[in-house]
Amino acid sequence: MLCVGTNMTECHPIIAVRVKKAVRKGAKLYVVDPRKIPLTQYATGHLPLKLGSDVALFNAMANVIIQEGLADLDYIENRTEGFEQLKDHLVPFTPEYAEGVTGVPADLIRECAIAYGSAERAGIYYTLGITEHICGVSNVQSLCNLALITGNLGKSSAGVNPLRGQNNIQGAGDCGALPNNYPGFQAVDDPASQLKFEKAYGVPMDPKNGITKIAALDHAVDGRVKSMWIVGENTLVTDPDVKHTTKALEALDFLVVQDMFLTDTAEKADVIFPAAAFTEVDGFFTNSDRRVQRLRQAAVPPGEAKADWWIIAEVAKRMESGVHFDYSSSEEVFDELASLSPIYAGLNYDRIESGDLAWPVPHLDHPGTPVLHEDEFVNGKGKLQLLEYVPPSENPDDEYPYYLTTGRRLPTYHTNTMTGRSSGFRILVPNEWLEVHPADAEKLKLEDGDWAKIRSRRGEVMTRVTVTKTSPRGTMFMSFAFPEETMTNDITNPDVDPITETPEFKVAAVEVTRIESPTGFAAEPALRASPGRDH
Amino acid sequence: MSESKMNLDGQDVTFQEGETVLEVARRLGTFVPTLCWDERLEPFGSCRLCVVEVEGHRMPASSCTLGAAEGMVVRTGSDKLRKMQSTLVEMVLSENPGDECPRCRDLGSCEVHDLATEFKVGRNRFLGATSNASMDDSNPFLLRDYDRCISCYRCVRICDEVEADHAITMTGRGWNKGIATAFDGLLMGSDCTLCGQCIYTCPTGALADKKMVNQGSVPGEIEVTRSVCPYCGTGCSINLHSRDGKMIGVTPVLGGPVNAGALCVKGQFGFDFVNSDDRLTRPLIRKQGKLTPVSWNEALDYTASRLKSIKADHGPKAFYAIASGRAPGESAYMLQKFTRAVMNSNQIDNCSRG
Numbered sequence: 001m002l003c004v005g006t007n008m009t010e011c012h013p014i015i016a017v018r019v020k021k022a023v024r025k026g027a028k029l030y031v032v033d034p035r036k037i038p039l040t041q042y043a044t045g046h047l048p049l050k051l052g053s054d055v056a057l058f059n060a061m062a063n064v065i066i067q068e069g070l071a072d073l074d075y076i077e078n079r080t081e082g083f084e085q086l087k088d089h090l091v092p093f094t095p096e097y098a099e100g101v102t103g104v105p106a107d108l109i110r111e112c113a114i115a116y117g118s119a120e121r122a123g124i125y126y127t128l129g130i131t132e133h134i135c136g137v138s139n140v141q142s143l144c145n146l147a148l149i150t151g152n153l154g155k156s157s158a159g160v161n162p163l164r165g166q167n168n169i170q171g172a173g174d175c176g177a178l179p180n181n182y183p184g185f186q187a188v189d190d191p192a193s194q195l196k197f198e199k200a201y202g203v204p205m206d207p208k209n210g211i212t213k214i215a216a217l218d219h220a221v222d223g224r225v226k227s228m229w230i231v232g233e234n235t236l237v238t239d240p241d242v243k244h245t246t247k248a249l250e251a252l253d254f255l256v257v258q259d260m261f262l263t264d265t266a267e268k269a270d271v272i273f274p275a276a277a278f279t280e281v282d283g284f285f286t287n288s289d290r291r292v293q294r295l296r297q298a299a300v301p302p303g304e305a306k307a308d309w310w311i312i313a314e315v316a317k318r319m320e321s322g323v324h325f326d327y328s329s330s331e332e333v334f335d336e337l338a339s340l341s342p343i344y345a346g347l348n349y350d351r352i353e354s355g356d357l358a359w360p361v362p363h364l365d366h367p368g369t370p371v372l373h374e375d376e377f378v379n380g381k382g383k384l385q386l387l388e389y390v391p392p393s394e395n396p397d398d399e400y401p402y403y404l405t406t407g408r409r410l411p412t413y414h415t416n417t418m419t420g421r422s423s424g425f426r427i428l429v430p431n432e433w434l435e436v437h438p439a440d441a442e443k444l445k446l447e448d449g450d451w452a453k454i455r456s457r458r459g460e461v462m463t464r465v466t467v468t469k470t471s472p473r474g475t476m477f478m479s480f481a482f483p484e485e486t487m488t489n490d491i492t493n494p495d496v497d498p499i500t501e502t503p504e505f506k507v508a509a510v511e512v513t514r515i516e517s518p519t520g521f522a523a524e525p526a527l528r529a530s531p532g533r534d535h
Numbered sequence: 536m537s538e539s540k541m542n543l544d545g546q547d548v549t550f551q552e553g554e555t556v557l558e559v560a561r562r563l564g565t566f567v568p569t570l571c572w573d574e575r576l577e578p579f580g581s582c583r584l585c586v587v588e589v590e591g592h593r594m595p596a597s598s599c600t601l602g603a604a605e606g607m608v609v610r611t612g613s614d615k616l617r618k619m620q621s622t623l624v625e626m627v628l629s630e631n632p633g634d635e636c637p638r639c640r641d642l643g644s645c646e647v648h649d650l651a652t653e654f655k656v657g658r659n660r661f662l663g664a665t666s667n668a669s670m671d672d673s674n675p676f677l678l679r680d681y682d683r684c685i686s687c688y689r690c691v692r693i694c695d696e697v698e699a700d701h702a703i704t705m706t707g708r709g710w711n712k713g714i715a716t717a718f719d720g721l722l723m724g725s726d727c728t729l730c731g732q733c734i735y736t737c738p739t740g741a742l743a744d745k746k747m748v749n750q751g752s753v754p755g756e757i758e759v760t761r762s763v764c765p766y767c768g769t770g771c772s773i774n775l776h777s778r779d780g781k782m783i784g785v786t787p788v789l790g791g792p793v794n795a796g797a798l799c800v801k802g803q804f805g806f807d808f809v810n811s812d813d814r815l816t817r818p819l820i821r822k823q824g825k826l827t828p829v830s831w832n833e834a835l836d837y838t839a840s841r842l843k844s845i846k847a848d849h850g851p852k853a854f855y856a857i858a859s860g861r862a863p864g865e866s867a868y869m870l871q872k873f874t875r876a877v878m879n880s881n882q883i884d885n886c887s888r889g
Contacts, residue, residue, distance in 0.1 A: 013728065013799035014769045020699035164768025168867075169860030172885035175867035177858030179881050183868060188881050201876040206851065210874075210881030213888055216855040225855045225882075227845045231870055232859025233886045254841045260814055262826075271838050272826065274815035275862070278765045279775055279782050279806070283863025285763045287770025287793065295863055298760035299809065300780030303816020304831060308859075308866030314831075316873050318839030323876040333865040355763070355772060355792045410728060413766055413801055421808035423746065424675030428729070428800075502888045 002116055004032040004054070004143065005129015005506075009039050010410040012127070012163045015288075019125075028119070030112045032057065033129060034405065035477060036470050045112055048472055049102040051403050051507045052133050052392035058142035059387060060098035061113035062149060063090040070117030075151030079377070082384040086145065089386040101389060117150050121157040128165060128407075132505040134393050136497040141385040148382045154373040164288040166414075167278075171286035174344070174359070175337060179210030184341030200340055201323050214239075214501040220248035227254040231308060232275065234263040237415045237483045240503040241458050241494040258311060261417055264483065273311045276301040281308075282330045284352060286359070289370070292347055293355035309333050392507040393495040396474065400456060400509035402440065403475040406488055407506075412481035420481070431521075432486040433466040434512070435477040441467040446514050454478075455511045456491035462518055476512065485521060541607040556598035556609055557585050565611055568620055568650055570627065570738050571687040572599050574789055575697050575796040582627075582687055584620055584650075587611050595619065621654035627685050629661035631739065637678065638740035641747045643757070646738030647685065673721040676729050676745055676804050681713055683741040690714060690733030690742060697797045702727040731803040732796075735786050746804060747776075747784045755779050761788055764802040765861060769793055771802050782809050842878070851880035858885040 001019060008016040016039060023029050023042045031043040032054075040046040049057050065071055066087055076083045095106035095113075102109075116122045124147060130139045143160050144153075152158040164170050176183035186193040194205045211219065217239065219225040228249070239245045249255060249268045257269035266272050278285075280301040286292050301307075309330055316325040327333050331349050338344040346361035357368035396402055411428040412419050419425040434452055436444070446452060450465045454476070463478065463486040471477045480488035493508040538549050543560060550559045555578060560567045570582040578599040586595040590608035595616060598609075610616075628651055638645035651657065688705060691714060695701045702725055706715045716725035723729075734742045750757070755778045764771040772791025776784035785806045789796040818834030819826040829837075845853050856874045858867040867885060874883040 009728075012767050012769050013730070014771050014794045014797050014802075017697070017699045017797055024699070166768055166860040166886070167763065167765050167770070168862065168864060169768060169885065169887050171864035172858050172860045172862075172867040173887065175858075175864050176871040176875075177856075177867040177883055177885040178871075179884055182875075183871065197875065201872065203876050203879065205875060206880045208881065210852075210883060211855075213855075213857055213884035213886070216857075216882065216884070219855075224852065226849050226853040227842060228855045228857065229870070229873075230857045231866060232862045233857055235857065235886075238886065254845060256838055260809075261811070262813065262815060266815075269819075269826075270821045270841075271834055272815060272819040273834065274817060277809040277814075278861075278863070279762070279777070279809050281863060283865045285765075285770060286864060287763075288768040289770075289793075291770055291793065292864075293763045293770055293772070295762050296760045296775075298758065298762065298775035298777040299782045302814045304818070305814065305816060306831075308862050309869045311835075312866070312869040312873050314835045315838050315842070316869075316877050318835055319843055319877050321877045323872075325872075330863065330865045333868060337864070337868045355770070411800055413805070418765065418808045419801060419805050421811040421813070422805040423807055424804060427675045428723075500888060 001027055001029045002032065002112070002122065002124045002146075003029065003039060004124065004126045006125055006127035006163055007033070007035070007037045007039070007129070007407055008125070008127075008163070009037070011165065011408050013410065015125075015163055028115050030115060034472055034475055036472075044115065045108060047102075047104045047108055047112060049104050051405055051475060052135070052504075053102040053389065054130060054133075054139040055135060055142045055387050056093065056098045056101040056389040057104060057109065058139075058146055059090055059093035059389070060095050060109050061116065062086070062142075062145050063093045064095060064110050064113035065117035065146070065149060066090065068114060068117065070114065071149045072151035076149060079151075079154075080148050080382040080384055082386070083149070085386060086149070086384040116146065121155060122147075122150065122152050123158050124152075124160045125163060126161070127163045129506060131162075131497075131500070131502055133507065134495050134497050134504045135390045136502050137499045138385075138387045138390065142387050144382070145384055145387070148384055153377075153382065154371065154375070156371050159372070162288065167287070168285040170288060170290065171284065171292075174286055174341070176341075179212055182340070183337055184343045186341075197340070203321065203323055212501040214496055214503065217245060217248040220251050223251065226252060227256075228252055229256040229258070230265060231258045232260075234265050234415050234417060236265040236268065237263070237480065237487070237489060239494075240489050240492040240505055242487055242490045243459060244494060258308060260305070261421075263417060274303065274305040275311070276305045276307045280305070282349075283307075283309075284334065290358040291355055292344070292352045292357060292359060292361075294349060294352045392493075393504055394457070394493055394507060394509040396509050400511050402510050402512055404454065404456065404491065404508045404510040405471075405475060405477055405506050406480055406492060407477065409479050409481070412479055414481070415483055416481040429481070432463040432478060432482040432488070434463050435468050435471040436465055436512070437469060437471055437473045437475070438467050439473045440476070440512075441465070444512055444514060446512075451515050451517050453513050453515045454491060455513075456493075456508050458492070458494070459490040461486045461488060461490050462515065476510065539603070539605040541603050541605065541609065543609050544611055550603040554603050556587060556601045556603050556607070559603050560587075560598060560609075560611055567598055567611055568624075568653070569599060570646060570650070570685065571689060573689055573693065573736050575736075576689065576692045577696060579688060579692065582623070582685075584623055586616055586619060588613060588616060617654075621656050624650045624654050625656045625658070625660055628656065628658040630685055631658065631683050633658055636683070636740040637680070637743045637748065638737070640752055641743055641750050645740055674723045674729060676731055676800070677722060677734055678743040678745050678748065679714075679722070680741055680743070683739045684714065685739055685741075686712060687738060689736040689738065693732050693736045694727075697795070698728070698730055698732055700726060700728055700730070703733070729800045729804070730798060731800065732787070732798060744784065746807065750778070750783050753778065757783065759786075764798070766799075766801045766805065771798055773798065773802060775806075782806055846878060851878050852882055854878045854880065854882055856883040858883065860886045
């Protein structure tokens with residue numbers, strides 16, 4: 001198992017249970033992460049690479065695999081294209097070269113490559129440590145190269161597995177909440193798909209892709225986007241460079257927010273719709289392994305809060321577009337989705353009862369597809385990619401001498417809108433902490449519990465300090481769960497990957513200085529779960 | 536898989552290779568009491584309550600550790616066995632303090648007291664000392680009162696086998712025995728992740744859920760509804776416990792296809808944000824700069840008219856929709872249909888980019 005940029009025991013604890021159990025049964029585990037995360041306790045090897053140096057590392061691993069004769073030549077011949085070019089391209093990517101870029105010893109790179117290349121089944125698991133970079137797509141493709149040259153795509157206990165960070169982020173994409181895809185990943189610019197949805201909805205479809213959310217915020221600033229409808233996202237706090245996002249939302253003529261709480265984003269709205277919680281509606285979530293699972297109503301929404309689908313349908317009816325929006329239940333909505341999405345075609349509320357089916361489920365008798373790409377890839381052959389290492393868009397310099405990287409902690413989920421309102425969690429982690437390596441702490445004259453000011457090219461925040469070897473020398477870590485005190489995304493890096501437009505949340509250059517305890521902050525509690533315990 | 540036959544209480548029954556006698560008996564609806572058994576755990580055989588008589592065996596055997604075998608002849612409910620079992624329950628009860636069991640009070644029952652009722656025994660014959668072990672009350676979620684511990688090891692085993700955390704272990708012997716963290720410290724600050732799964736396997740009132748405490752003494756039926764965890768993308772199956780339309784707790788679905796009966800601290804204890812006092816309960820419209828409660832009709836009409844005029848004045852691309860990666864799929868589907876069919880553009884995304 002190769003776990004890359006995934007702090008699994010904190011962010012996906014139950015997937016981590018599976019990994020820990022596999023280790024007990026004898027599986028080898030290599031953890032690639034700049035930080036000494038808890039999962040490293042279980043690892044055969046830990047590769048603490050420098051932030052954003054993934055492509056250099058994985059190209060070097062691919063090089064070693066080919067040099068050592070561990071490539072699966074039959075699989076490469078039958079299932080991939082571009083191997084000869086890849087081989088040539090990888091020549092300069094020696095482990096020694098990668099050591100210079102990543103800081104990981106060449107021998108450890110070799111060891112990890114040989115372990116991955118010689119395993120009968122090797123699975124790659126990654127999270128946002130891979131994707132939240134300006135080279136996020138290249139990072140993922142460099143992992144795909146590894147899987148393709150070793151024949152590890154298309155069988156169980158192998159593959160390249162993204163662990164989705166939110167309960168239904170997979171489902172939201174599946175349902176067509178994307179600027180380039182109708183439900184079921186049918187391309188918006190494909191005339192056959194356009195025709196299908198024109199027929200289904202009875203109105204012409206726009207044949208051109210929309211823009212991403214990140215671009216839409218820019219368009220709001222320059223006045224091209226006048227109105228937004230945001231459902232269940234605290235955009236203002238979760239996006240990088242909060243000042244820019246604030247400007248975008250304030251520039252809108254009309255902002256609709258649909259949420260359970262008056263979030264920072266909702267504070268900016270012209271209309272707020274009160275939404276029912278997951279415990280108060282019927283519906284479905286689709287998880288990381290494409291498993292479509294049923295939610296059931298157990299509680300009554302407070303006051304006049306309503307199910308999301310009902311709210312949207314009621315606005316749509318009042319727009320008098322002539323499009324069908326008369327639904328009497330979430331099940332009717334699901335059935336319509338299934339009728340238009342080939343990957344959900346074989347699903348209905350009865351079939352998702354047990355949660356055993358992973359899409360694609362093309363028809364009602366289909367048993368689901370737990371393993372993708374078994375016989376062939378969607379696009380035929382797997383294209384091996386010739387990838388270059390691109391350094392992060394910001395690197396330490398004299399003015400901003402440290403790296404800042406961000407992520408979640410076990411008891412504080414995302415911006416804390418859910419865990420922060422659940423009793424007990426604020427006792428476990430009551431406030432933000434900047435994790436600082438002891439050597440950096442000494443230089444900065446920082447001790448546990450001291451306050452620091454963290455400044456980047458975007459702005460500055462204040463928080464308490466915890467001294468820990470979890471984060472490597474020169475790299476600090478923070479979560480973004482306490483926006484009321486410490487708005488971490490005031491200082492994160494808004495530069496994006498050119499293809500996905502995902503911002504580089506994982507790398508910013510910062511200056512850190514000790515400050516006197518500010519007034520107006522709650523005192524540090526005596527007892528807490530220690531966030532930066534050394535492992 | 537091969538199917539074989541054995542004899543259970545005079546009936547020929549079939550079993551699958553690998554099944555234990557306990558599993559065969561329970562599958563067929565035969566009453567066999569247990570205390571140290573949990574379907575998620577490896578058989579342990581410490582409580583001895585599941586004893587059965589096996590033809591050819593001199594002594595009764597614990598059925599949880601006894602593999603079913605071809606031709607095996609087993610009796611489960613003889614008077615002799617019942618007497619052994621009832622004595623064992625009495626001895627277990629003698630270790631427990633006689634005051635009100637917190638688990639019975641919170642959840643309506645517990646395994647030990649259910650068995651006491653079943654065998655019609657109390658804690659009188661072997662009445663003696665209890666361990667008077669201390670309570671660890673430092674954490675916000677788990678109530679630990681080891682005076683009620685019966686040394687079944689289920690908490691230790693669930694922590695190890697189901698959660699793979701191995702944060703607690705059994706220490707000492709006799710009255711000095713106890714469940715302890717490394718260095719015998721508090722749960723907070725130990726390797727414990729506060730996932731709470733020890734609570735829901737505990738067959739006594741030794742471990743309780745602080746969020747569920749006193750729920751049993753409130754009138755009204757507790758309803759259990761199967762659903763899916765709202766946190767990360769793992770998709771763990773959970774049971775929602777509610778009463779009178781209000782959420783009061785969560786338990787793992789034992790056979791959940793992803794989590795197989797495990798949960799983390801967020802899934803187990805992070806549900807009561809839905810009961811938060813600051814939930815939005817009415818639609819709001821900004822009037823003279825102030826968010827003002829209005830009727831649904833007013834909010835919906837107003838939104839529709841504003842979006843209509845924005846589309847008319849600035850075109851379809853002046854609108855943008857952001858769907859939630861936390862709301863149900865039906866929400867995302869409807870928002871994309873609205874964007875594509877009513878606003879006539881593909882100006883929609885979800886929060887996966889950040």
